[in-house]
Amino acid sequence: MTALSAMTPCGEFRTSYRQDTTIFPTALSRNLMLAMVAVLCLVPLVADRYILDLMIRIGMLSIAALGLNILVGFTGQISIGHAVFFGFGAFASAWFVRHGVPVVAAIPLAGLATTVVGMVFGLPAARLKGLYLAIATLAAQFILEDFFARAQWFTGGVAGTITEYFSIFGFYFDTGERYFYVVLAYMVVMYVMAWNLMRSRDGRALVAIRDHYLSAEMMGINLTKYRTLSFGISSFYAGIGGALYAHYLLFVSVEAFNILFSIEFLGMIIIGGLGSVIGSLFGTIFMVMLPEVVQWGADALSGGWIDRTLRLSNSISFLREMVIGAVIILFLIFEPDGLAHRWRMIKAYWKLYPFSH
Amino acid sequence: MALAPLRGRLKTRTLMTDNGRSASGGATPRDAGPLFEARDVSLQFGGIRALSNVSFSIRTGELFSIIGPNGAGKTCMVNCISGRYRPTDGRVRFKGRDITDVPPNRRARLGIGRTFQNLALFGHMSVLDNIMVGRHHLLRNNFLTGAIYWWTGAQREELAHRRAVEDVIDFLEIQHVRKSTAGALPYGLRKRVELARAVALKPELILLDEPMAGMNLEEKEDMARYIVDLNEEWGMTVIMIEHDMGVVMDISHRVMVLDLGRKIAEGAPEAVLANPQVKRAYLGGTDAVPDQAA
Numbered sequence: 001m002t003a004l005s006a007m008t009p010c011g012e013f014r015t016s017y018r019q020d021t022t023i024f025p026t027a028l029s030r031n032l033m034l035a036m037v038a039v040l041c042l043v044p045l046v047a048d049r050y051i052l053d054l055m056i057r058i059g060m061l062s063i064a065a066l067g068l069n070i071l072v073g074f075t076g077q078i079s080i081g082h083a084v085f086f087g088f089g090a091f092a093s094a095w096f097v098r099h100g101v102p103v104v105a106a107i108p109l110a111g112l113a114t115t116v117v118g119m120v121f122g123l124p125a126a127r128l129k130g131l132y133l134a135i136a137t138l139a140a141q142f143i144l145e146d147f148f149a150r151a152q153w154f155t156g157g158v159a160g161t162i163t164e165y166f167s168i169f170g171f172y173f174d175t176g177e178r179y180f181y182v183v184l185a186y187m188v189v190m191y192v193m194a195w196n197l198m199r200s201r202d203g204r205a206l207v208a209i210r211d212h213y214l215s216a217e218m219m220g221i222n223l224t225k226y227r228t229l230s231f232g233i234s235s236f237y238a239g240i241g242g243a244l245y246a247h248y249l250l251f252v253s254v255e256a257f258n259i260l261f262s263i264e265f266l267g268m269i270i271i272g273g274l275g276s277v278i279g280s281l282f283g284t285i286f287m288v289m290l291p292e293v294v295q296w297g298a299d300a301l302s303g304g305w306i307d308r309t310l311r312l313s314n315s316i317s318f319l320r321e322m323v324i325g326a327v328i329i330l331f332l333i334f335e336p337d338g339l340a341h342r343w344r345m346i347k348a349y350w351k352l353y354p355f356s357h
Numbered sequence: 358m359a360l361a362p363l364r365g366r367l368k369t370r371t372l373m374t375d376n377g378r379s380a381s382g383g384a385t386p387r388d389a390g391p392l393f394e395a396r397d398v399s400l401q402f403g404g405i406r407a408l409s410n411v412s413f414s415i416r417t418g419e420l421f422s423i424i425g426p427n428g429a430g431k432t433c434m435v436n437c438i439s440g441r442y443r444p445t446d447g448r449v450r451f452k453g454r455d456i457t458d459v460p461p462n463r464r465a466r467l468g469i470g471r472t473f474q475n476l477a478l479f480g481h482m483s484v485l486d487n488i489m490v491g492r493h494h495l496l497r498n499n500f501l502t503g504a505i506y507w508w509t510g511a512q513r514e515e516l517a518h519r520r521a522v523e524d525v526i527d528f529l530e531i532q533h534v535r536k537s538t539a540g541a542l543p544y545g546l547r548k549r550v551e552l553a554r555a556v557a558l559k560p561e562l563i564l565l566d567e568p569m570a571g572m573n574l575e576e577k578e579d580m581a582r583y584i585v586d587l588n589e590e591w592g593m594t595v596i597m598i599e600h601d602m603g604v605v606m607d608i609s610h611r612v613m614v615l616d617l618g619r620k621i622a623e624g625a626p627e628a629v630l631a632n633p634q635v636k637r638a639y640l641g642g643t644d645a646v647p648d649q650a651a
Contacts, residue, residue: 017516017519017520017523018512018516020519021512021515021516021519193504193505194504196503196504196505196506196511197500197503197504199503199506199515200498200500200502200503200504200506200511200515201492201493201496201498201499201503201511201515202498202499202500202503203500203503204482204486204489204490204493205490205493207479207481207482207486208479208482208490208493210481211478211479211480211481211482212477212478212479212480214441214473214477215473215477215478215479216479216490217441217461217462218439218441218461218462218464218465218470218471219462219465219490219491219493219494219554219558220462220463220464220465220466220493220494220558221462221490221493222460222462223462229500233500275481
């Protein structure tokens, strides 16, 4: 990994510190990323509703996953309650809209409200580490889940909450094709902000705390402040993701944000790559696509002898869970650095192709 | 028999003095009141007294070494200065201000930097980032201005400090590894990167906890040169813990000896080395040494 991250293509000369601190190592990689976003902008013109739905879900979840990665992957804290912050963002946004705030403003407001809640639950993080912190965040999961079920005024209780479409100046983003652009815009902004954070002072402080908190303290980093801040940033991302989710589905139910969902977020960042911004996206794509792929597989096999012996059509739901579990275990064994690492390896391979040594 | 190793070291010392510098030469410490002062510092862990009533003071510009056998309390003393431990008793003062109750993360801003005995780099970060973390207290951008990098001056600030960091990198001759992951470097280089990180802090007082432990002669000579340069050219006051007597005697202005948590000697290197109590602490035994009470 060392050698790979240090490797720049030959002929690539940097003559200023500015060139040496860019988000993307080369002009080509930056342009490819811009081209990728441009291509994504064209997707709604050709894709059907099913594909669009998947992509929108990937977009919303990847924002929240990035938040969790900032907390777990970059700061080295742990949280098994990320889904409730995602849920809190969804309910908060709906609540703001009910109180007359336009959806455009409600989404960032929901993000901020979630930040506050996240920081409150993150306060023990300043004192707890490892397993103890995991249990403390588990408490956050159950407390907030219970709060969702009981706080009629906020969530509508067990009946859930109905909310509105995203709109700007009377233009409604009421179809998947339109809402896709909202999610894409948020995603680009949130990812770029995370990249920037990681190349500036406070991002480095977070990573320093992860790698060696004692010497980080000697470097003048206030551990309490930054650990709490990390929870805040992570919750902000979760809140934004949740708010986008609310205005996509237009209905938020209290059961959605259970511990399984929290663990799915952890699965996303572990598979994607802890401590990698783009890895959060890879992991989300993987986790969203995996059940679909399993479904496709089951559909393709339907009617055949495998289907008859295993009764795939009946057992598909638990088969999916099993595959997800197996994949996480396999990833932990064979690719602990996640898809982001695999991605770097692929890039390195092509950089040196056809002479791999 | 017991004295043989010490004499051997004395010989090295004389050798190094020839191409190094004599302890009394070099930067003459300015006489402007103590930069740092420890008053009756005691540190107790349960029933163990790690430090008992240690007092000393350091003038600006001094290169001050703390020596002593293993378990003498040297690192505990440095931890009291850097704030990792709070003395059970006594006060520590820096630039005339009582800093006993100042948390460690605030001491960087006051002007105290340190390295660790066991390497404490940020293993997964690049060398550059490691050293940039040293600039933390000098940088003003935060998570909000940092996240929108280009329009808040964060970029300008980062680049300006990158330049300062490059100066440190040049000084310590680690240009070739600046992009490497710190944890993957060999031991000697990691020690140097750690020193670079502490230097990047721009401290007035730098605490070096065994900067030469586990190094070969060549690396030690390099490191000794860096420390002397830090002291003379960068104007940093240095407190160093070191076991290599040759180096200690050669480059220190003054030396303090701790044994079992008590200060048993302080003064010019030659005087300290001649002190019978010091010999006893290091070598044990009583036969070759005059009676302590006498």
